[in-house]
Amino acid sequence: MIYYNKSEKYILLESLGMGPYAMKKIKVCPRCGQIVKAWSLFCPVCKKGLSGRTLFDTYKDMHLQCSYCKIPLAQDTIYCPHCGKKVKQNHLR
Numbered sequence: 001m002i003y004y005n006k007s008e009k010y011i012l013l014e015s016l017g018m019g020p021y022a023m024k025k026i027k028v029c030p031r032c033g034q035i036v037k038a039w040s041l042f043c044p045v046c047k048k049g050l051s052g053r054t055l056f057d058t059y060k061d062m063h064l065q066c067s068y069c070k071i072p073l074a075q076d077t078i079y080c081p082h083c084g085k086k087v088k089q090n091h092l093r
Contacts, residue, residue: 023056 013019027036027050029043036043038054063072071082080087 020056023059024054026055027051027053028055028058 010019010021014021016022025038027038027040028034029036029046029048029050031048032043032046034043034045036050040050042049060070060072064075064077065071066073066077066080066083066085066087068085069080069083071080073080073087077087079085
């Protein structure tokens with residue numbers, strides 16, 4: 001699990017419905033696209049069963065990650081902004 005320092009930046013992002021904390025609180029139904037709470041087991045609109053994966057989990061799968069702390073990284077990252085370790089191409093997911 002990734003632990004972020006909940007700085008003013010993250011608090012502001014969450015208040016606007018964006019950022020990692022907000023993304024960890026929601027899921028998106030793969031059938032109809034409805035946004036639902038992370039604890040929901042079924043979509044309230046189309047009744048499709050939902051997996052346990054949040055929007056943040058999906059976001060992480062779409063981006064490169066540090067092999068040490070699993071934080072999503074930009075394509076050209078040299079040092080991880082979270083743990084500070086040097087990132088090599090073969091260490092990226």
